[in-house]
Structures are given as C-alpha cells and as structure tokens.
Amino acid sequence: MIANFAHLANDGSKIYPFNGYGLSLEAEEDALFQAVSELKQGEILRLSIDKNPFVLIRSLVVKYGSKLIFEYLQNREGDVIIDFKRVEE
Numbered sequence: 470m471i472a473n474f475a476h477l478a479n480d481g482s483k484i485y486p487f488n489g490y491g492l493s494l495e496a497e498e499d500a501l502f503q504a505v506s507e508l509k510q511g512e513i514l515r516l517s518i519d520k521n522p523f524v525l526i527r528s529l530v531v532k533y534g535s536k537l538i539f540e541y542l543q544n545r546e547g548d549v550i551i552d553f554k555r556v557e558e
Contacts, residue, residue: 482513482554489518498525505529505537508555515542516551529553 487504489497497518504514516522521544529537536557543550 482511484513484515484552487514487516489516489522491519494524497522498528501525502529502532505533505553505555508553510555510557512555514553516549516553518549518551519547521549522551526551 485504485508487501489501492500501514501516501522508514526539529539536555537553538556539551539553541549541551
C-alpha cells in the first residue's frame with residue numbers, strides 16, 4: 470500500500486501529515502491554509518480527511534496558483550488522501 474503514496478513524494482520530499490477527520494469546515498479551512506502557508510519549496514502536506522474538499526482545493530488554487538500542486542492518493546467515500554506540494558517560493 471505504501472508504494473501508492475510515492476508520486477509527488479518520490480524525490481525524497483519531506484512529508485507533513487495533516488489529519489482533517491472530524492473538523493468543521495471552517496476549522497478545516499483555517500488549519501489547512503495555515504499548514505500550506507508554512508510549507509517550504511519541495512515540502513509536502515499529506516491531507517487525510519473524511520470527505521472530498523473541493524471547495525478548499527479551489528480556494529488553495531486561487532491563492533497559490535502554480536506554486537502549489539496536488540495529487541489524490543486515495544479518493545473513497547469517507548477516506549480521502551491528498552498530497553499538496555509547494556513547488557516554488
């Protein structure tokens with residue numbers, strides 16, 4: 470199963486786990502934006518959450534544009550994992 474988690478992280482990037490299970494939408498958004506803002510170039514935030522955060526992803530894309538890339542590692546109802554990687558400062 471770990472082999473499935475190697476796409477964005479296959480270059481030895483440092484990965485920071487972020488557990489979003491059970492957070493309210495507002496708390497989730499605040500915490501995720503704070504965590505992403507602290508990423509340095511090449512670092513990855515691995516979001517584990519119980520629902521697909523379409524609205525949050527859209528907001529992150531608007532704010533960071535091409536400075537942040539993301540990849541779904543798992544997208545099942547009740548269990549979503551997404552890597553967000555800072556690609557430039």
